[in-house]
Amino acid sequence: MKLRKPFNFVIFRKIFEMFKNIMIVLLSVAASGTLSAQANRQLRNNGMSAATGNFFSEMRKKKDAQSSITETVGTPYIEESFKPCEVYYGDELVGKFFYRHNAFNDEIEIKDSQVPGEEVTSLATMRELRLVDLVSGNELSLMTYENKDEQMRNGYLYELKDGEKYHLLFKKNVKFTEGTKPANPLLRPTPNKFSKFVEYYYFTDDSKVAHYVPTRKGKFLRSFSDKEIQEKLKEFIKEEDINLNREEDLVRVFKFLDQQA
Known part of the structure; x- marks a missing residue:
């Protein structure tokens, strides 16, 4: 009669652990694919393509945009180079730094010096902080504003x-347009593109929210609830041949409003 060999628990345990590790890897890959598909569906439901969503994720990691997206025209920055600035907390000077405005995701990137390889960080999103550009003299800070779609947002103005009484502001924006690859080989593809545009806002001393400045005269006049102000503005715009699409004319309009206050 043959004797059975004793059961080797050591070998069994090793085989079991190996099988378990393989299953964990397979399940992780499957889950990753499912989550990726869900994320892309969510982006499409929000009106953003998967490619644009992936691009946005890359930007949040602060990688070079040109390295992750090929044939991209333009830049997510208002200016590529870092410029000297002063950062204030209220009226108190925090320090002098170098900054650039990533208007694609509305983030202020700062560093301590212009030394190559200097670490880049983000300016804290605190309303008490404001930044003064030492080259242009422009001052910007984080504010709550109501955009042209009457949605409340926070951003740098x-x-x-x-x-x-009336304070006129402008907001520098950058939008990303995904390129096209036509199915017809006779048609030329278009590259991905960053486009810059400016919007204007104003706020008064008794308001903590900045309001969008419409460029159409009728809508602009109706944005003021005071009927007397509406009539005076209407007459001023007509007499002075004001074009609300011109920045210098907007400045004149809000100077006039201050005189009426």
């Missing part, structure tokens, strides 16, 4: 005119 630049001061254009600091009046007695």
